[in-house]
Every structure is written in structure tokens, then in C-alpha cells.
Amino acid sequence: MSVLKYLLQKEFRQIFRDPSILRIIFVMPALQLIVIPMAADYEVKNINLSVADHDHSVYTQQMVQKIKSSGYFKLVNYSSTYQEAVTSIESDKADIVLEIPAKFEQNIVHEDQASLFIAVNAVNGMKANLGAAYLQNIIQNYNNQIRTKWVQFPPIPPQTNINISVSNWFNPMMSYKYFMVPAVLATLLTMLGTFLTALNIVREKEIGTIEQINVTPIKKYHFILGKLIPFWVLGLVVLTIGFLIMRFGYQIHPVGNMLIVYFFASLYLISILGLGLLISTYADTQQQAMLISFFLLMIFIMLGGLFTPIDSMPAWVQKLTWLNPVSYFIDVVRMVVLKGSGLSDIKNHIFVIIGFAIFLNSWAIWNYKKTS
Amino acid sequence: MKQFFAFVKKEFFHIWRDKRTLFILLGMPITQIIIFGFALTNEVKNSKMAILDFSKDASSIQLIQKISVSKYFDATSVLSSYKEVEPLFKKGKVKMILVIPQQFAIDLQHGNKAQLQLICDGSDPNVANTLSKYATAIVMDFQNALVKQQKLPYRIETDIRMLYNPELKGAYSFVPGVMALILMLTSAMMTSIAIVKEKEMGTMEIILVSPLRPFGVVIAKAVPYMLLSMVNVATILLLSVFVLDVPIRGSLILLLSEGLLFTITSLALGLLISSITNSQQVAMLISLMGLFLPTTVFSGYMFPIENMPLPLQVMSNIVPAKWFYFIVKTIMIKGLGFQYVWKETLILIGMTVVLFGLSIKNFKTRLS
Numbered sequence: 001m002s003v004l005k006y007l008l009q010k011e012f013r014q015i016f017r018d019p020s021i022l023r024i025i026f027v028m029p030a031l032q033l034i035v036i037p038m039a040a041d042y043e044v045k046n047i048n049l050s051v052a053d054h055d056h057s058v059y060t061q062q063m064v065q066k067i068k069s070s071g072y073f074k075l076v077n078y079s080s081t082y083q084e085a086v087t088s089i090e091s092d093k094a095d096i097v098l099e100i101p102a103k104f105e106q107n108i109v110h111e112d113q114a115s116l117f118i119a120v121n122a123v124n125g126m127k128a129n130l131g132a133a134y135l136q137n138i139i140q141n142y143n144n145q146i147r148t149k150w151v152q153f154p155p156i157p158p159q160t161n162i163n164i165s166v167s168n169w170f171n172p173m174m175s176y177k178y179f180m181v182p183a184v185l186a187t188l189l190t191m192l193g194t195f196l197t198a199l200n201i202v203r204e205k206e207i208g209t210i211e212q213i214n215v216t217p218i219k220k221y222h223f224i225l226g227k228l229i230p231f232w233v234l235g236l237v238v239l240t241i242g243f244l245i246m247r248f249g250y251q252i253h254p255v256g257n258m259l260i261v262y263f264f265a266s267l268y269l270i271s272i273l274g275l276g277l278l279i280s281t282y283a284d285t286q287q288q289a290m291l292i293s294f295f296l297l298m299i300f301i302m303l304g305g306l307f308t309p310i311d312s313m314p315a316w317v318q319k320l321t322w323l324n325p326v327s328y329f330i331d332v333v334r335m336v337v338l339k340g341s342g343l344s345d346i347k348n349h350i351f352v353i354i355g356f357a358i359f360l361n362s363w364a365i366w367n368y369k370k371t372s
Numbered sequence: 373m374k375q376f377f378a379f380v381k382k383e384f385f386h387i388w389r390d391k392r393t394l395f396i397l398l399g400m401p402i403t404q405i406i407i408f409g410f411a412l413t414n415e416v417k418n419s420k421m422a423i424l425d426f427s428k429d430a431s432s433i434q435l436i437q438k439i440s441v442s443k444y445f446d447a448t449s450v451l452s453s454y455k456e457v458e459p460l461f462k463k464g465k466v467k468m469i470l471v472i473p474q475q476f477a478i479d480l481q482h483g484n485k486a487q488l489q490l491i492c493d494g495s496d497p498n499v500a501n502t503l504s505k506y507a508t509a510i511v512m513d514f515q516n517a518l519v520k521q522q523k524l525p526y527r528i529e530t531d532i533r534m535l536y537n538p539e540l541k542g543a544y545s546f547v548p549g550v551m552a553l554i555l556m557l558t559s560a561m562m563t564s565i566a567i568v569k570e571k572e573m574g575t576m577e578i579i580l581v582s583p584l585r586p587f588g589v590v591i592a593k594a595v596p597y598m599l600l601s602m603v604n605v606a607t608i609l610l611l612s613v614f615v616l617d618v619p620i621r622g623s624l625i626l627l628l629s630e631g632l633l634f635t636i637t638s639l640a641l642g643l644l645i646s647s648i649t650n651s652q653q654v655a656m657l658i659s660l661m662g663l664f665l666p667t668t669v670f671s672g673y674m675f676p677i678e679n680m681p682l683p684l685q686v687m688s689n690i691v692p693a694k695w696f697y698f699i700v701k702t703i704m705i706k707g708l709g710f711q712y713v714w715k716e717t718l719i720l721i722g723m724t725v726v727l728f729g730l731s732i733k734n735f736k737t738r739l740s
Contacts, residue, residue: 020654024661032665039669039688041679042414042498048678089535090708092698108526115529123705125540126414127676132532133505143528150526162486162515166504168494169461179496184665191661199653284392287565290656291396294557298664299407307674308414309499311446311467317411331464338495341462 003218007226015230025196029188029238033245037180040307044130050077050094052085057105063142067098072134089121096120096131108146170255170339181250182333183306185242189265190272190301190326193235194293197276201227202289205280224365228273235269236262246337255340261333264346267353268329274360275325281367300326325356375584379592383566387596397562401554401604402611408550409616413542414674416502417444421468422460424451431477435514439470444506461493468492468503480518536705547612548700549673552693554608555601555631556638556667561659562597563642568655571646587732594639601638605631621707630703630717634696637720640727641692647734671697695719 015021049067053060067073073096077088088094099117101107107114118135122128171178204210213223239262246252254261276293283289303310303317304326310318321327328349335341343350387394421439425432440447448466451457460466471489473479479486490507492500537544567590570576579589605628612618620627642659649655668674670684671693677685688694695716702708710717 018651018654020649020651021657024654024657028657028662035684035687036665036669039680039684040675042675043501043679044676046676046678090706091712092702108528113527113529115531118530118532120532120534122534122537122540122544123701124545124673124676125537125542126416128534128537129415129540130502130505132534136530136532139528139530143526146528147526162480162488162511164488164490164508164511166490166492166508168492168497168500168504171494171497171500174494174497174501176497179498187665188661191664195657195661199656203653285390286652286656287569288390288393288396290561290565290652290660291393291400294561294660295396295400295403298404302408303411307668308412309416309419309496311419312413312415312417313411317407334495335462335464339462339464339493341464345459345462345464 003222004226007218007222008229011226011230015234025192025234025238026241029185029192030241030245032188033181033184033242034249036184037177037250040180040184041176043176044127044134045072047073047096047127047131047134048076048094049073049135050079050085050088050097051075052079052082052097052099054080054102055100055104056080059105059108059146060100063100063139066142067135067138070134070138072131086119089119092121094121095127096135098135109150177250178252178338179334181246181252182337183330185239185246186330186333187301187304187306187326188242189235189239189269190329191297192238193231193269193272194276194279194297195290196234197227197231197273198279198283198289198293199286200231201277201280202283202286206285220365220368224277224368228270228277231273231276232266232269235273236266239265252337254337256336256342258336260341260343260346261336264329264332264336264350264353267350267357268325271325271353271357271360274357274364278360278364278367281364297326300324303327304330306330325353328353375582376588376592379584379589380595383593383596386566387600397558397600398603398607400558401608404554405547405550405608405611406615409543409547409612409618412546412550414498415540415542416499416506418446419444419467419499419503420448420465421445421470421503422449422451422457422466423447424454424457424469424471426474427472427476429475429477431480432472435472435476435511436470438514439507439510442506442510444503457491464493466493467496467499468507470507541617543612543616543618544705545673545701547608547616547618548697548704549668549671551605551608551612551700552634552671552673552696553664553667555604555635555696556641556693557660557663558604559597559601559635559638560642560645560663561656562600563594563639564645564649564655564659565652566593566597567643567646568649568652571650572652586735590643590731590735594643597642598632598635598639601635602628602632605635618704620704622703622709626710627700627703630696630699630713630720633717633720633724634692634699637692637696637724637727640724640731643731644727644734647731666691667693670694673697690723692720692723695723 051064068075076094077085079085082099085097085099089097097119101115104114116139118132120128120132168174243258279289279293283292303321304324310321310327332346332349335346423436425436436447439445457469469491471491473487476486488511490504492504494500534540570579580586609620613620645655645658649658670688670691677688680688699713699716702712
């Protein structure tokens with residue numbers, strides 16, 4: 001046991017000796033956790049609208065006014081030629097062009113029908129889709145307004161009406177930050193754990209100090225535990241800092257029991273440190289270790305449901321995400337913090353992550369023995 | 373000049389010798405662009421939902437059928453009481469629950485007025501909002517089919533055209549973004565490591581006493597990585613056209629030269645990182661952990677920049693990937709020419725010059 005104590009002392013000293021490493025462990029995650037969720041907001045608003053008005057009537061004025069006051073659209077260009085409006089899309093100044101034909105008002109009143117042309121910049125498909133839907137909705141509303149003004153009684157012929165009430169649970173303010181903060185924290189913790197473990201051990205290989213350790217009476221498991229425990233502790237400390245930022249910076253009050261998150265995180269850290277360990281047994285240089293872990297993590301993170309929903313991915317990718325430890329962790333943190341899920345709800349997640357921990361660590365230890 | 377090429381050759385040997393690294397460097401963009409190109413989309417579809425049908429009559433069954441066949445929903449479970457709603461959400465099994473009250477068909481036919489309730493898992497507000505919009509649209513459709521609506525007077529009709537991406541594919545905006553991300557990270561990391569490694573090993577001092585000027589040494593180190601990155605640009609473009617069906621509508625030569633420019637900008641950033649660090653560990657952590665999330669978030673392909681708070685919008689301007697993403701999007705997807713991207717190109721050139729300047733300045737002070 002005393003061997004392990006000395007090893008731990010050595011590791012902690014090495015970490016705390018280097019101020020630049022310390023800064024990366026503590027300051028960089030904290031800064032990113034503060035900045036990234038503020039920037040990550042999917043909600044489609046501030047859509048830049050360019051109107052090409054060939055009519056210039058009272059109706060077009062009213063309609064444009066209505067669109068502007070909806071809060072979703074910002075009128076950036078009001079011109080009388082379509083060409084000008086399209087140029088504003090090409091130069092990315094506008095997202096949507098609304099073309100109002102000549103005699104628009106006249107057609108509504110005399111022909112009972114007028115048409116509008118909408119052109120959307122669809123490079124970002126989702127934004128285009130929602131933006132067009134909003135615009136159509138507003139125009140529809142305006143249409144009803146006109147209709148009720150002209151048709152005196154009955155306003156609209158009686159027809160079947162289905163009334164839909166929508167309620168959003170777990171995030172009544174519909175704030176994207178609630179969704180992003182826990183997941184960004186999970187991501188940062190993952191990167192930190194894997195990178196640090198992988199690099200640390202390979203560094204000993206590269207410098208040659210691992211040979212010195214190999215000739216001492218230190219047992220393999222002492223050495224591995226000596227490497228894993230400090231990073232496990234640091235990981236939990238970073239997690240705590242993250243939770244403090246979440247609670248006091250973002251005012252997110254976790255609904256569930258935070259002990260569950262810590263319990264899961266401590267298991268998760270073991271598996272993710274095991275991944276770092278495994279990478280280090282295969283890499284000869286820090287450069288290789290970094291590249292391999294970065295390659296794996298980038299895939300894990302992008303497919304982990306941090307930014308885009310897993311449900312929208314093709315079926316074969318969804319199957320791949322079952323092998324992705326990051327997606328389980330992101331899931332659990334979000335579930336417990338936002339929905340108050342309990343142990344029984346995340347039972348499967350726990351079993352899977354224990355499986356990962358055992359599998360990755362034993363593979364790493366097996367491979368480590370073989371190569372040294 | 374001969375000395376310079378000798379250095380470049382030496383650097384090539386370094387890269388060539390480490391086959392594993394070379395393999396990852398060239399293989400990484402291929403795997404990533406394929407996986408991300410297929411998998412990343414912020415479109416919401418196939419969302420799992422549950423149905424709580426108290427009515428169980430012809431109309432409710434018809435409505436449920438209509439919702440289950442849409443590509444947006446995947447009706448996985450049928451509930452029988454309100455008590456099951458919360459546990460189901462807590463398990464994270466479904467995103468939305470449709471509640472149909474008793475006597476739905478009767479209300480619809482005789483009362484002319486029926487009620488429906490949608491309960492969404494709002495922890496992801498984007499998905500929740502989108503799903504309730506889709507479901508509402510389907511219900512409206514259902515309702516209109518029932519009424520066999522007569523033509524209303526005073527109609528305004530809308531004709532919508534989706535420009536550039538009529539099928540609304542996610543890949544059209546994600547491929548340029550992932551391209552910027554991969555190029556930025558690999559180039560910055562590789563140069564910074566190559567230089568810091570020499571510092572760490574102590575071989576830097578040997579190199580510095582050679583007849584080549586310090587600046588020449590640094591440039592010689594960057595050249596091989598520039599070529600590697602250009603190979604990556606080429607593979608990414610080939611894959612996007614032939615595997616992901618993302619077209620190159622504009623000039624290929626213009627696109628390649630912008631790619632070269634962005635690579636040089638990233639290399640310059642790598643040089644700057646290497647000039648302020650002394651260990652490979654720190655250089656790598658800064659260039660990967662420090663650049664990954666900011667590049668992803670601030671380049672604008674994930675989240676619209678105009679939604680961010682003003683200080684962050686200003687901050688996003690110093691992220692080179694933001695400008696490159698705009699350029700690639702404009703040339704590749706919109707098919708426009710140089711007159712639409714000259715400003716962004718100038719900004720990238722300016723950034724490159726500043727980054728080079730800073731790293732040379734720092735590099736010199738280290739030597740004295």
C-alpha cells in the first residue's frame with residue numbers, strides 16, 4: 001500500500017508542478033463551459049427578410065408590418081425589384097425573400113385570390129424549413145384578418161375544429177441553456193480524462209522513465225492505479241466546478257439527486273480513463289496518442305447527441321452510438337439534472353458503463369503486460 | 373534555397389518514418405467526413421413518441437395512423453393511463469406523447485369541436501418545438517380532410533421555393549463546416565507539435581545553429597504539413613461530391629486556393645501556439661481541446677451566429693473557421709464567384725499575416 005502512496009504523491013506533484021497543465025485542467029473547461037452554452041442556441045429567430053414589393057399598397061404595408069412585429073423576422077431590405085432581393089440572399093444579407101406581385105391588393109379584393117412568392121436560402125435546411133413555416137403562418141393569419149373584415153356574417157362557415165394544447169415538460173422556459181450546459185460539461189470532462197491519461201503514460205514511455213519504473217519493485221497494478229487515481233480525483237473536482245458554474249452561473253437547479261450524477265460520473269471516469277490507458281498502450285509517441293484519442297473522441301462527441309439529436313441519425317449510425325460511452329454520460333446528466341430521473345430509470349446506462357469500464361481496463365492491462 | 377529544401381526533406385522523412393501518424397492524418401478526414409456527413413443533421417425526424425388514446429374509436433385510430441406513417445414520428449408505445457407518462461419521459465424513451473381524450477370521434481362529428489393534448493419533453497427545446505409544430509400540421513391536415521373544405525373567399529396563396537438545397541439536406545451545411553473544423557485542427561496541431569517536439573528533445577538548439585535563419589527553419593517545418601493538408605482538402609472534396617452528393621457548383625480552382633489559404637492560416641496559428649509553449653502536452657491540449665469546441669460553435673454551421681449575445685457575435689469574428697465556412701458555403705453550395713468572397717478572403721489573409729507576425733516576434737524573444 002505504501003508503494004501506491006508514494007506513486008500517488010509523485011503523480012500529484014508532477015501535475016501540480018506544471019502551471020500550464022493546471023491551467024488547462026481547470027481554467028480551460030471552466031471558460032468553455034461559461035462561453036459555449038451562451039453561443040449554442042438553435043432557436044430559429046432573427047431571420048433576415050428581404051421584401052420585393054411590386055404593389056406598394058395598403059395591404060402590403062399591413063402585411064409587412066405584421067411580419068416585422070412577429071419577432072422572428074428582421075427586415076433588411078425593402079426593394080421594388082426581385083433582382084435586388086435575390087442579390088441580398090446571394091451576399092448572405094437575407095435568408096428569405098418575399099415577393100409581392102403587382103396588383104396584389106386588387107387581386108384579393110376582386111379576384112378572391114392573390115399569390116405570393118417566397119424564396120428561401122436553404123443551405124441550412126432546418127432553418128429554411130422553419131423560417132418558411134413561420135412566414136406562411138403569419139401570412140395565413142393576416143389572410144384570416146382580411147377575410148373576417150370582408151365577410152360580415154357568418155365570419156367563417158361553421159366547420160370542425162380540433163383544439164390542440166401543447167405543454168412542454170422539464171424545461172418550461174424552453175431555454176436552450178438547460179439542455180446544453182450539462183452536455184457541454186460532460187463533453188469537457190471526457191476530453192480531459194482521456195487526453196490526460198493517454199498523454200501522461202506515453203510521456204513516460206517517450207522520455208524513457210517507464211523503463212526505470214519497470215525495474216523497480218512496483219507492481220503493474222500499482223503503476224496503473226497510481227496513474228488512474230489522480231486523474232479520477234481531478235475529474236471529479238472538475239465536475240464539481242462545472243456543477244457550481246451550472247448552479248450559480250446559469251441558475252440551473254438540478255431536479256434530480258446530484259449523488260446519482262456523481263455515482264455515475266465516477267463509474268464513467270473509470271471507463272474513460274481506461275480508454276486513455278488503452279490508447280497509451282498502443283501509442284509510442286505523445287503525438288500518436290493525441291491523434292488516436294482525438295480521432296476517437298471527436299467521433300464519440302459528435303455522435304453523442306451533444307449538438308444534433310441521435311434520433312435523427314441514420315439507423316446504422318444509431319446502432320454505432322450504442323458503443324459510444326459519451327452518449328450514455330450525456331444522456332444521464334441531462335436526465336438527472338433536467339428531468340429528475342432516478343436510479344431505476346438509468347439502470348441500463350449504469351450496467352453498460354460498468355461493462356465499458358471492465359472491458360476497456362482489462363484490455364488495456366492485458367495489452368500493457370504484453371508490450372512491456 | 374538549397375539549405376531550405378534540405379530542411380523540408382528532413383521534415384518529410386520525419387513524417388514518412390512514423391507510418392502510424394501518417395495513416396491517422398490521412399485517414400482521419402476520410403472517416404470523419406463520411407460519418408459526420410451522413411450522421412449530422414439538425415433536422416428532426418424519426419422521433420420516438422407514445423400515444424395515450426382514451427377514445428379508441430374510428431377517428432382516433434385514423435389520426436394515429438396518419439401520425440405514425442409520417443417520417444417525423446415513430447410511434448413506439450401505446451399507454452393506457454396518465455400515470456405512465458412521467459416515468460416514460462424520465463427513462464428518456466420518448467420525445468412526445470399524444471393524448472386523445474374520450475369520445476374524440478363523437479366530439480368531432482357532433483360537437484364540431486374536439487380536444488387533443490401534446491406533451492413534449494422540453495429538455496431539448498428545439499426538438500420539442502419542432503415536434504409540436506409537425507404534429508399540429510398533421511392534425512390540421514387530418515381536420516381539413518374531414519371538412520372537405522369548400523373554397524374560402526379572399527385567399528392569399530404562397531408559393532415557396534427552397535434555393536440551393538431543395539431537398540433540405542443537412543449535409544449541405546455540415547460538409548463545409550466539418551471541412552473547416554478538420555483542416556483547422558489537424559494543421560494547427562501538427563505544426564505546433566513538430567516544433568515543440570524539437571524544443572522538448574533539445575534538438576531545436578542544434579537546428580538553430582545551422583546556417584538557415586530561424587524563420588526559414590520554421591517555414592521549412594510548415595511546408596510538408598501544408599502539402600498534407602492539401603491532400604486532405606482534395607479527399608474531402610472528392611468524398612463530398614461522390615459519396616455525400618454535395619455538389620461543387622462554383623469554381624474548383626477558386627475553392628482549392630481558398631483551401632490553401634485557410635491551411636496556411638491554420639499553420640500560422642499552429643506556429644503561434646508552438647512559440648508560446650514548451651511541452652508537446654500543452655501544445656496538443658491547446659490546439660485540440662482549446663480549438664475544438666470554439667471552432668465548432670463559432671464557425672456558424674451548428675448554431676446561427678446572429679442568435680448569440682452581442683459580445684459573442686463580436687468574438688466569433690476572430691475565429692478563422694467562421695470566414696472559411698462562409699467562403700466554402702458560397703463557392704461550393706451557392707456557386708458564386710470571387711466577387712462575393714473577396715472581403716472574407718482579405719480577412720483571412722490579414723489574420724494569417726498577424727499570426728505569422730506574432731509567432732515570429734515570440735520566436736525571436738525565445739532565442740535571446
